[in-house]
Amino acid sequence: MEAETELVDRWRSLLSSYNAVAAQLERALQEAHGLTLSDFETLDRLTTRDCDKRRMQDLAAAMYLSQSALSRTVARLEKSGLVERTHCVDDRRGVFVELTATGFERHAEARKTQLAVLSRHLTPTG
Amino acid sequence: MEAETELVDRWRSLLSSYNAVAAQLERALQEAHGLTLSDFETLDRLTTRDCDKRRMQDLAAAMYLSQSALSRTVARLEKSGLVERTHCVDDRRGVFVELTATGFERHAEARKTQLAVLSRHLTPTG
DNA sequence: CGACGCTATATGCGTACGCATAGAATGACA
DNA sequence: TGTCATTCTATGCGTACGCATATAGCGTCG
Numbered sequence: 001m002e003a004e005t006e007l008v009d010r011w012r013s014l015l016s017s018y019n020a021v022a023a024q025l026e027r028a029l030q031e032a033h034g035l036t037l038s039d040f041e042t043l044d045r046l047t048t049r050d051c052d053k054r055r056m057q058d059l060a061a062a063m064y065l066s067q068s069a070l071s072r073t074v075a076r077l078e079k080s081g082l083v084e085r086t087h088c089v090d091d092r093r094g095v096f097v098e099l100t101a102t103g104f105e106r107h108a109e110a111r112k113t114q115l116a117v118l119s120r121h122l123t124p125t126g
Numbered sequence: 127m128e129a130e131t132e133l134v135d136r137w138r139s140l141l142s143s144y145n146a147v148a149a150q151l152e153r154a155l156q157e158a159h160g161l162t163l164s165d166f167e168t169l170d171r172l173t174t175r176d177c178d179k180r181r182m183q184d185l186a187a188a189m190y191l192s193q194s195a196l197s198r199t200v201a202r203l204e205k206s207g208l209v210e211r212t213h214c215v216d217d218r219r220g221v222f223v224e225l226t227a228t229g230f231e232r233h234a235e236a237r238k239t240q241l242a243v244l245s246r247h248l249t250p251t252g
Numbered sequence: 253c254g255a256c257g258c259t260a261t262a263t264g265c266g267t268a269c270g271c272a273t274a275g276a277a278t279g280a281c282a
Numbered sequence: 283t284g285t286c287a288t289t290c291t292a293t294g295c296g297t298a299c300g301c302a303t304a305t306a307g308c309g310t311c312g
Contacts, residue, residue, distance in 0.1 A: 008241070010248060115130055193290085217277080217278070220290065
């Protein structure tokens with residue numbers, strides 16, 4: 001019984017910490033840069049890794065999004081001119097996603113917003 | 127710079143922990159009980175507190191949901207017969223939300239599912 | 253080569269969300 | 283009593299999501 005309530009308490013804590021930060025972050029990114037949280041996270045994955053040209057499946061594996069959600073996120077980013085999609089040459093089922101110069105800049109600006117929000121709303125305790 | 131990456135790392139960790147657990151929980155609750163995560167959390171609030179009859183605004187304050195999302199969640203729960211809404215007598219703008227017997231039972235069953243999922247997917251590290 | 257199973261991505265569909273606003277009831281003040 | 287600012291909940295609207303399925307390319311075996 002003790003273990004159960006401890007488990008639920010940890011979950012509650014995670015739930016409220018996450019939602020508090022996520023809501024602020026979502027709003028700030030949207031307002032200042034026209035980006036969804038998923039948009040930003042996707043851009044982030046593309047800058048963080050060595051090659052800034054990644055296959056969809058690699059992105060999907062590194063993220064929390066479902067395959068379909070990632071597909072649409074990348075479609076949004078492409079429409080906004082932040083990434084480009086190119087078919088792989090060796091396996092034409094695959095799709096490479098690549099940051100554009102604009103995408104790189106937008107990410108850099110958005111990262112400032114992210115840091116500002118995190119430092120204000122992400123408490124050390126969780 | 128050090129502090130910045132530490133902050134971002136904490137956020138990443140929170141993000142992935144949350145999503146891993148939330149996705150499982152959402153699916154399990156939906157499949158086994160026809161409940162959204164928000165549905166369950168709302169029922170949970172109604173059983174946890176002293177009086178199991180609460181005003182919308184009290185629920186809203188105790189939760190992460192927006193006011194409109196809570197309104198619709200309660201509407202769903204009422205439609206399913208798990209809660210009842212009654213106008214307050216003293217302030218008829220307000221709405222009391224009350225668990226039905228069915229709602230109480232459903233919550234008790236769903237809580238087992240919650241505990242099962244949490245014990246499997248909520249790691250001690252967060 | 254041709255058929256088949258498998259993998260990678262896209263899309264139809266239904267749902268929950270947040271924002272902005274509408275609608276109803278309150279309290280204060282003339 | 284009548285007006286008006288305020289509070290509480292509901293709703294119109296547009297968006298992102300997940301699930302299931304469609305589509306296109308791959309590799310193998312005959």
